[in-house]
Amino acid sequence: MIFALRIEKRPSDSRLMSLLSPILAIVLTLVSGAVLFAVLGHPPLHALYTFFVAPLEDVYGWTELGVKVAPLLLCAMGLMLCFKAKVWNIGAEGQFILGGLGGGYIALELLQVESFWVLPAVIIFGSLCGLLWAGLAALLKTRFGANEILTTIMLNYIALNALLYAVHGPLKDPEGYNFPESALFSDSALLPAVLDDYRMNISIWFGLIAVAVIWTLMSRTLIGFQISVLGEDRAAARFAGFNEKRLVWVVLLVSGGLAGLAGVSEVVGPVGQLNPYIAPGYGYAAIIVVFLGRMMPIGIVLASVLLALTFMGGEMVQMELTLPKSLTGLFQGMLLFYLLACDLLISYRVVPNRPIKKGSGANLQTAQAD
Numbered sequence: 364m365i366f367a368l369r370i371e372k373r374p375s376d377s378r379l380m381s382l383l384s385p386i387l388a389i390v391l392t393l394v395s396g397a398v399l400f401a402v403l404g405h406p407p408l409h410a411l412y413t414f415f416v417a418p419l420e421d422v423y424g425w426t427e428l429g430v431k432v433a434p435l436l437l438c439a440m441g442l443m444l445c446f447k448a449k450v451w452n453i454g455a456e457g458q459f460i461l462g463g464l465g466g467g468y469i470a471l472e473l474l475q476v477e478s479f480w481v482l483p484a485v486i487i488f489g490s491l492c493g494l495l496w497a498g499l500a501a502l503l504k505t506r507f508g509a510n511e512i513l514t515t516i517m518l519n520y521i522a523l524n525a526l527l528y529a530v531h532g533p534l535k536d537p538e539g540y541n542f543p544e545s546a547l548f549s550d551s552a553l554l555p556a557v558l559d560d561y562r563m564n565i566s567i568w569f570g571l572i573a574v575a576v577i578w579t580l581m582s583r584t585l586i587g588f589q590i591s592v593l594g595e596d597r598a599a600a601r602f603a604g605f606n607e608k609r610l611v612w613v614v615l616l617v618s619g620g621l622a623g624l625a626g627v628s629e630v631v632g633p634v635g636q637l638n639p640y641i642a643p644g645y646g647y648a649a650i651i652v653v654f655l656g657r658m659m660p661i662g663i664v665l666a667s668v669l670l671a672l673t674f675m676g677g678e679m680v681q682m683e684l685t686l687p688k689s690l691t692g693l694f695q696g697m698l699l700f701y702l703l704a705c706d707l708l709i710s711y712r713v714v715p716n717r718p719i720k721k722g723s724g725a726n727l728q729t730a731q732a733d
Contacts (some may be wrong), residue, residue: 365605370707379472380709381532385655385662388701396696413683414676414694426563430633431645431671436570437625438649439656439663440577441618447581448652454500454515455622456646457522458493462623464526465492470552471534471545477480481551486627493623494616500567501615505608510601511615513674514613519646530637536679545637554632561642566628570667573621578660590614622646639666643674644692651699670695 394413395409410591418424445452500518503509508582527543536546554564558700582586593600593610602609628640649668655669656662677691 364473368614368713369716370711371714373710373712376709377712379703381657382707384705385657385702385706388655388698390693391701391705392650392698395701396694399693403686405686410680410684413689414680415672417496417683418672418675418679423561426558426561427669427675428668429557429563429567431674433566433570434562434625434629434645435649435652435667435670436629436664437566437573437621438646439652440573440660441621442649442653443656443658443660443663443683444577444581444590444614445618447594448590448610448657449597450504450611450614450669451512452497452500452515453512453619453650454497454518454646455513455618455640456684457519457620458496458619459626459629459646460519460522460544460642461496461528461627462489462493463634463641464522464529464637465489465623467545467548467630467641468529468534470548471637474546474549477549477551479551481656482554482631485552486505487630488625489627489630493626494620494678496623498612500619503613504615506610509605523642526637526695527639536639539659543639547636548631550706553635554628561695564628564632564635566625569624569628569644574660574664575683586610586613601645622649624704627696648674648695651702652697655702673698 393411397411400407400410403410411659419428424468438459442452442455469488470481473484499514500511500514503514504511530543530545530590531722534545536542536544539546554566557563557565557567581591589600589605590610590613592603593605593607597607598609606695623644626642629645630637634641652663652670656664673691673694676694677688680686680690681688
């Protein structure tokens, strides 16, 4: 007797699997991580503890988690808007960098100014830079029909090279011993801390406010309804008279503005200057956050905490186990891979084939026909 499995399409998508898929993906990532640590010669349970638990053993660790959650939340909420409209913005990383670069430039220009309006000016200009960078992708898509996946990815690399040019050239600190970094910003350009003696600042409130605003926009306003319809059925949106190009502009500009706000909050927050490393990959990780959080605000908050923890875990295993920091990207990649694989079970299910007797030509032919 031969038993086999096959995949067949469900009559309708499974809501249960839609909720279970992220949990299953996390479990598979942990199992794969344990195997990976064992192959690298470290006790799996101890290594997983070091990666996921040890970073949160004290107050400092929890505040550092808040430092990393804030930019992920801001980028992810903007991307959620785009993805709801089926506008595939992969450019949050570039918009994040441009926001940090633009805000950092203004902070350096106002280095000698001590006034309450310096910080708002820096924040607003940085956010506008991210917004305008996303506006380029919106212009290319709505005016020339360019694929936004390709344009936003290419804009990411342009933004990174603009940052590298700035910190190696015009914005390099002349007294910085030739290091590629700017001068430290003045106190009036820095975000205030939430707690004394810790790096977590008010950017975490920016992220939570963004969650509330975007949730209200999507669930309580006409434009939120139009964005949802555009993503579900473009033909229906056109038939209803919704302006597709205007909606594309709206979602990309909001997404770029939030990513720019995340970028400028990073440079006037925990970094305090411009350098080549202001963007550790928050824009790319935010894509995973959106899908892991099922494009729901509360899900995105929880997914942001998990992805923030992977950034901290990578740093912890580097210090404690002398493993490469690149394990952060590996864990994030595994999480995305397993999530996409498990999402297959939302529309499809695994069922057993009926038993087939060995040597039965008629049955074999029937099975092949199936």
